Amino acid sequence: MRRHTIKDVAALAGVSPMTVSRVINREPSVQESTQEKVLRAIEALNYQPDVAARSLRGTRSFALGLVYDDNPNANYVVSMQKGVLEACRKHGYELLIYPCDAESSKLVDELSLLISTARLAGLVLTPPMSEDPQIIARLKAAKVSFVRILAARSAPADATLSVFVDDHAAAYAITTHLIQLGHTEIAFLWGNTQYLSSAERYSGYADALRDHGIAIRKKFVLQGSYTYEDGFKRARKLLSGKDTPTAIFGSNDEIAAGVLAAARSAGLNVPWDLSIAGFEDNPFSRQAWPALTTARQITSDIGYTAALTLIDSLRHKDFVHEGVRFEPTLVVRDSTAPPRPDPAP
Template sequence: MKVTINDVAKYAGVSIKTVSRVTNHEPQVKQSTIDKVNAAIKALDYQPNQSARNLASSSSYVIGFVYDNPNAYYIIDMQNGILNACREQGYELLIHPCDASSSDICQELTALVMHTQFAGLVLTPPLSENPQVLAALDAIGTQYVRIIAASELDQQIVANGLQVLVNDKVGAIAITEHLIQLGHQRIAFISGDPEHQSTKERMDGFLEALAHHQLTTYPEYLIDGQYNFESGVAGANRLLSLSPAPTAIVACNDEIAAGALFAARLAGVAIPKQISIVGFEDSPFSRQTWPKLTTVHQPNQAIAKLATCNLINKCRRREHLDGQMFIPKPILRDSTAVPID
């Protein structure tokens, strides 16, 4: 027979309301009471009924993850980080992929929120950087947290939105500095999708590092691309056909870098002896190539977990951080070396 909340209350010697307060992680419950209730839950193997819990409460215990990103590794890391926070705090996770470029994206998301009882949404780029989407969510009073690429807090957003920042610009400066310190002067850049703020932040960091060392920015070395393997292949082929060709390539993410490395090897170009290649994000792509990629580590699971914890705390009217910044850091592997010319 299924264990009920009544059984837990009786076993722990407390009221049903107290069990509910503990399972809902409400504040101002004594630690000794929490321990007693949790011991009863464990002993009886009690599983709260999520649907009944939502119906019985004016609050929701469902977090929505809304995204549009072609990078499966990024999405998996985000899902795992959000899920870790949800499990720790008694929430469920609903995942909603979508097309951020769709003309009716605002209507799609408002309809989703209106028909689903959410506590709040976790938004990742490019949705988290779309002012029309944010305005539509604000208009129906949705709680959300934005994960965005930025070097400072966005003071222009409405008060409703929490922010967790990833300082891609600093990460791009650091990885470009690494190449410059090795002696590279002809350094190229393959960008990601233009609608992502991370593309701009990473290119800005790259250009700032070159300017700081008074190195020439060659227009033909700045290649437009998308966050995929094919862009890396096409961009590297274009760069390798130039005379002189660059001695190093900064790719806007690891998938692009893996494509660039693949193209260089097919062309018979030795890596890193003849050309150095670096990526960004430290995804599994960076460790699956040969040689393994020097890259910039971005702790996506930790970023997602912090964002979700702040969102849940805001929903529960607890203390939360309106903005916290992550600084990506270089990871040096085998794809970079001193240039031979």
């Protein structure tokens, strides 16, 4: 089958090829009803603009780069790619995936070289690169276009393009849920400290305890990484002593799944002997038994919104952006329940 052209789209939509081009480039001069007709035609024909040809015809680039840490949560990366790629395809952009070492001292030089050699229009930055002030300052100085995905309660003060996720509010809701079930001995397992999400989730946990008059117990707060193995190891440590928590809140679902395995290895019944909660609502939480209480974070939506924000800023010089806020929502499943009552004396 031959590849459909912009003329095919124009014929199906009943408009001129120039109008199709304007819709693809999201020019504001096209009426909404016309945009809808063109977009329906593009979808019906599965039309893909020839990005390479468009770039060669002028100085403008039609490709974005997605930058992420090369040691990430795999589910997070796949979902993020899906959302960013959907926005790129919908609006005629190609996508370059760029995994990198977030701790490399040469990272900014790498990104600058990437921009020039790959002829990228801009970057979608994921944590922790999006949260590193040195990286942001260098990219701004180099006049590189980018959008930041970060854990925060409000848009950054420096007015950079951003999509921010209110992890604090979601962690507060999870901890409050555990408290309302009757738990007062609640442990918290951090993720990697270089991610702001770890600090924001801990802050939500700590604020919920304080607001309910419950003291934070240092022995119940353990630092570590966003991994199943580390969740298992830290949970074993918490559960090996005489003074043990009745609930454990893991900073993500992989940690929580590790806690669940540790509880089973200790002969505990979840949720009656130990309640467990995670964060993100990835497959770990849904496939575990019992399924994990968590905070639903639709990462693909976050990625789509970030890419669309960057594309809009590239196409419209007068674009004004105040940040887009996402708040993960509490999902209660079978891994949490009231604590087992103390045996009668």
